[in-house]
Amino acid sequence: xxxxxxxxxxxxxxxxxxxxxxxxxxxxxxxxxxxxxxxxxxxxxxxxxxxxxxxxxxxxxxxxxxxxxxxxxxxxxxxxxxxxxxxxxxxxxxxxxxxxxxxxxxxxxxxxxxxxxxxxxxxxxxxxxxxxxxxxxxxxxxxxxxxxxxxxxxxxxxxxxxxxxxxxxxxxxxxxxxxxxxxxxxxxxxxxxxxxxxxxxxxxxxxxxxxxxxxxxxxxxxxxxxxxxxxxxxxxxxxxxxxxxxxxxxxxxxxxxxxxxxxxxxxxxxxxxxxxxxxxxxxxxxxxxxxxxxxxxxxxxxxx
Amino acid sequence: xxxxxxxxxxxxxxxxxxxxxxxxxxxxxxxxxxxxxxxxxxxxxxxxxxxxxxxxxxxxxxxxxxxxxxxxxxxxxxxxxxxxxxxxxxxxxxxxxxxxxxxxxxxxxxxxxxxxxxxxxxxxxxxxxxxxxxxxxxxxxxxxxxxxxxxxxxxxxxxxxxxxxxxxxxxxxxxxxxxxxxxxxxxxxxxxxxxxxxxxxxxxxxxxxxxxxxxxxxxxxxxxxxxxxxxxxxxxxxxxxxxxxxxxxxxxxxxxxxxxxxxxxxxxxxxxxxxxxxxxxxxxxxxxxxxxxxxxxxxxxxxxxxxxxxxxxxxxxxxxxxxxxxxxxxxxxxxxxxxxxxxxxxxxxxxxxxxxxxxxxxxxxxxxxxxxxxxxxxxxxxxxxxxxxxxxxxxxxxxxxxxxxxxxxxxxxxxxxxxxxxxxxxxxxxxxxxxxxxxxxxxxxxxxxxxxxxxxxxxxxxxxxxxxxxxxxxxxxxxxxxxxxxxxxxxxxxxxxxxxxxxxxxxxxxxxxxxxxxxxxxxxxxxxxxxxxxxxxxxxxxxxxxxxxxxxxxxxxxxxxxxxxxxxxxxxxxxxxxxxxxxxxxxxxxxxxxxxxxxxxxxxxxxxxxxxxxxxxxxxxxxx
Numbered sequence: 001x002x003x004x005x006x007x008x009x010x011x012x013x014x015x016x017x018x019x020x021x022x023x024x025x026x027x028x029x030x031x032x033x034x035x036x037x038x039x040x041x042x043x044x045x046x047x048x049x050x051x052x053x054x055x056x057x058x059x060x061x062x063x064x065x066x067x068x069x070x071x072x073x074x075x076x077x078x079x080x081x082x083x084x085x086x087x088x089x090x091x092x093x094x095x096x097x098x099x100x101x102x103x104x105x106x107x108x109x110x111x112x113x114x115x116x117x118x119x120x121x122x123x124x125x126x127x128x129x130x131x132x133x134x135x136x137x138x139x140x141x142x143x144x145x146x147x148x149x150x151x152x153x154x155x156x157x158x159x160x161x162x163x164x165x166x167x168x169x170x171x172x173x174x175x176x177x178x179x180x181x182x183x184x185x186x187x188x189x190x191x192x193x194x195x196x197x198x199x200x201x202x203x204x205x206x207x208x209x210x211x212x213x214x215x216x217x218x219x220x221x222x223x224x225x226x227x228x229x230x231x232x233x234x235x236x237x238x239x240x241x242x243x244x245x246x247x248x249x250x251x252x253x254x255x256x257x258x259x260x261x262x263x264x265x266x267x268x269x270x271x272x273x274x275x276x277x278x279x280x281x282x283x284x285x286x287x288x289x290x291x292x293x294x295x296x297x298x299x300x301x302x303x304x
Numbered sequence: 305x306x307x308x309x310x311x312x313x314x315x316x317x318x319x320x321x322x323x324x325x326x327x328x329x330x331x332x333x334x335x336x337x338x339x340x341x342x343x344x345x346x347x348x349x350x351x352x353x354x355x356x357x358x359x360x361x362x363x364x365x366x367x368x369x370x371x372x373x374x375x376x377x378x379x380x381x382x383x384x385x386x387x388x389x390x391x392x393x394x395x396x397x398x399x400x401x402x403x404x405x406x407x408x409x410x411x412x413x414x415x416x417x418x419x420x421x422x423x424x425x426x427x428x429x430x431x432x433x434x435x436x437x438x439x440x441x442x443x444x445x446x447x448x449x450x451x452x453x454x455x456x457x458x459x460x461x462x463x464x465x466x467x468x469x470x471x472x473x474x475x476x477x478x479x480x481x482x483x484x485x486x487x488x489x490x491x492x493x494x495x496x497x498x499x500x501x502x503x504x505x506x507x508x509x510x511x512x513x514x515x516x517x518x519x520x521x522x523x524x525x526x527x528x529x530x531x532x533x534x535x536x537x538x539x540x541x542x543x544x545x546x547x548x549x550x551x552x553x554x555x556x557x558x559x560x561x562x563x564x565x566x567x568x569x570x571x572x573x574x575x576x577x578x579x580x581x582x583x584x585x586x587x588x589x590x591x592x593x594x595x596x597x598x599x600x601x602x603x604x605x606x607x608x609x610x611x612x613x614x615x616x617x618x619x620x621x622x623x624x625x626x627x628x629x630x631x632x633x634x635x636x637x638x639x640x641x642x643x644x645x646x647x648x649x650x651x652x653x654x655x656x657x658x659x660x661x662x663x664x665x666x667x668x669x670x671x672x673x674x675x676x677x678x679x680x681x682x683x684x685x686x687x688x689x690x691x692x693x694x695x696x697x698x699x700x701x702x703x704x705x706x707x708x709x710x711x712x713x714x715x716x717x718x719x720x721x722x723x724x725x726x727x728x729x730x731x732x733x734x735x736x737x738x739x740x741x742x743x744x745x746x747x748x749x750x751x752x753x754x755x756x757x758x759x760x761x762x763x764x765x766x767x768x769x770x771x772x773x774x775x776x777x778x779x780x781x782x783x784x785x786x787x788x789x790x791x792x793x794x795x796x797x798x799x800x801x802x803x804x805x806x807x808x809x810x811x812x813x814x815x816x817x818x819x820x821x822x823x824x825x826x827x828x829x830x831x832x833x834x835x836x837x838x839x840x841x842x843x844x845x846x847x848x849x850x851x852x853x854x855x856x857x858x859x860x861x862x863x864x865x866x867x868x869x870x871x872x873x874x875x876x877x878x879x880x881x882x883x884x885x886x887x888x889x890x891x892x893x894x895x896x897x898x899x900x901x902x903x904x905x906x907x908x909x910x911x912x913x914x915x916x917x918x919x920x921x922x923x924x925x926x927x928x
Contacts, residue, residue: 144688212815216822223826227833234837238844245848249855
């Protein structure tokens with residue numbers, strides 16, 4: 001078979017390219033690489049660029065993200081505050097790899113070492129968070145007072161607690177920041193809060209209702225008082241006026257002194273007439289004039 | 305030549321064995337599903353190559369035996385009266401026949417079991433794994449499979465060319481599998497490239513395709529086994545090995561398809577298309593054309609176009625290119641992949657997310673949004689309320705605990721990337737981090753705010769405060785983003801308690817109504833009282849005047865009555881009495897007792913009697 005030098009050359013070039021591919025690897029700006037030789041960590045690379053290594057299975061390169069990783073607790077966990085209130089909290093954490101050589105052996109077994117590391121962090125976080133929450137009353141989390149709440153201080157305490165743990169055990173990672181993402185109450189307590197909110201509104205409703213009634217009552221009683229005063233004043237004046245009339249009328253009584261018996265007789269007649277104005281039933285005998293005529297009085301008079 | 309073919313057969317066997325074992329190990333290590341399925345073909349090919357190599361050796365022994373026998377019979381002549389042609393005189397031939405009669409079918413059945421079993425196993429496995437299972441160590445796997453492909457291709461091509469000669473037909477099964485192995489390794493390489501290029505399902509789909517192919521090969525083996533029973537045995541005609549797969553041969557040597565296509569074209573067009581210069585050029589230069597295409601493809605990665613609203617990050621061997629890290633919209637030249645790589649981000653686009661409740665898509669068309677009707681997937685936030693003396697006393701030292709309320713909020717936050725380098729290199733998931741920071745600030749703010757203030761006059765201030773705090777948080781984390789707006793668009797109590805909030809407004813209105821009604825009564829009472837007072841005074845005035853005039857008139861009358869009385873006192877008196885009596889008793893009922901016996905007691909029934917016609921009234925019967 002005729003050997004084509006060009007074909008052979010291209011074949012060799014391809015083999016060289018593939019061989020280079022086996023022996024060269026890149027580390028990105030956002031990455032950190034760990035090189036293992038027969039499974040043992042021999043080198044860690046934090047600067048970006050291209051590097052050489054022995055081909056697999058002699059050496060392998062493992063790439064890890066060196067940027068700040070952000071994760072949130074997978075569960076909304078319940079804790080007890082210092083004053084005995086159940087509080088649900090969820091925290092988000094920013095962490096990054098600080099020592100790849102220490103980090104890799106701990107989490108390399110998993111196909112997703114970053115996820116595995118976050119699971120471990122979540123366990124530490126749970127412990128630290130519960131402990132710190134228990135040192136503060138509910139008012140430190142929720143307060144409309146002038147001092148406000150103490151979020152920042154509490155977050156710092158949780159962060160310090162976890163950092164201590166990480167440093168003590170050389171996890172090869174560090175937490176940059178931490179923050180409360182959610183606060184909540186258990187379902188049963190939430191119902192109680194709803195009831196309290198309803199009661200609070202009911203208080204305002206009752207206040208408005210009874211303030212309105214009280215105000216209305218005051219206005220009405222004031223009106224009644226003024227009306228009574230007016231009427232009383234008018235009655236007094238009327239009495240005074242009538243009194244004046246009586247006084248004027250009394251001036252003419254002296255006329256009746258000319259013949260008091262006649263005056264009294266006339267007044268008795270007027271009284272008699274006045275009293276018989278309503279429906280009356282009268283029973284007379286024969287001695288009452290003019291019915292004494294039935295006894296023949298008139299005829300007796302005519303005989304004379 | 306014979307040694308070459310046996311050596312070639314052994315080489316195929318070793319190549320398939322090494323490629324199969326190494327390839328499977330690499331596929332497992334790199335978590336490539338397509339690689340694992342592909343290596344099953346190579347493993348089966350290794351078995352086929354082993355059996356065909358052994359069969360080659362048997363045929364070779366038979367041929368040598370025949371040659372020796374021919375040499376012997378030529379030299380001695382036909383001296384024997386009866387020539388023995390027993391099979392025992394040809395043990396090699398007998399071995400080969402028995403091998404072909406017994407071992408080959410059993411081996412083919414064994415192959416069928418492997419092919420069918422592997423197809424079923426991988427089908428089960430693929431149905432359980434995620435579609436986008438990550439391929440790790442992509443570069444290493446890529447390189448190794450490419451090397452395997454190259455080596456197997458060169459070996460396979462050589463063996464396939466030799467196998468075209470009739471007497472070396474037993475090289476063909478192994479050569480087909482070697483070539484198929486080469487093409488499969490190439491396909492696996494493409495699958496890994498696809499995953500690395502951002503198509504995470506490429507490896508899975510390739511694995512599934514290979515699994516289906518494995519199943520088809522198993523089906524073809526079954527058909528071959530069945531048809532072998534009915535195949536006529538023609539003396540002198542050499543049969544095709546039962547374990548040789550036509551499908552594998554077709555896939556391993558696709559130029560056969562091209563030849564078949566050329567023959568079809570010749571037949572269709574009526575002239576020899578396959579003899580034209582273009583066809584011959586295409587046939588010869590196919591490999592070079594493919595290579596040229598690959599080179600052009602690689603060179604095309606030197607040009608990158610950044611769209612409007614985007615920016616690109618240029619990295620050389622993973623490191624940002626100094627002085628040219630950020631690529632603005634437009635066309636740019638760079639080194640080919642994998643030396644230079646560009647990562648795109650939408651920077652000018654205003655991006656947004658929502659903290660708190662997200663709108664319910666099924667209720668987006670409703671035009672009226674009420675607190676009492678659910679219109680979002682509610683998420684309650686804790687809010688403080690100023691202690692109004694209603695908080696509970698806690699256990700720790702008797703300190704009063706402020707009351708807590710719940711609020712539903714929906715706060716859209718809009719932001720823009722201002723520093724792409726910081727955005728891309730400082731945080732792994734900057735989008736998610738900004739959302740976390742925003743949510744944290746909202747939670748912190750609400751936990752320190754008063755519910756009443758927040759829902760009334762404090763909204764604008766709250767919005768501004770949140771924007772400043774979120775921006776501050778983004779700057780502390782060096783995110784390279786600018787928060788454009790934070791809106792408190794949906795802020796209300798939970799649906800469950802919202803009606804009570806509305807009732808408060810109703811109660812305020814009721815209070816006002818009562819006060820106004822009382823004021824109306826006030827006006828009425830005072831007006832009436834004034835009128836009554838006026839009437840009373842006027843009435844008394846009238847009485848006074850009447851009384852005075854009456855007194856004057858009586859006095860004046862008496863003045864005239866006195867002389868009349870003095871003129872005839874008894875007559876005047878009687879007359880006055882009788883006149884008065886007549887006037888006064890005119891309307892009264894009078895009874896005059898004209899009896900002398902005044903000792904009898906008389907009873908007068910003075911009761912009022914009912915009218916007689918009233919006795920005739922009948923009461924109608926009540927209606928049922």
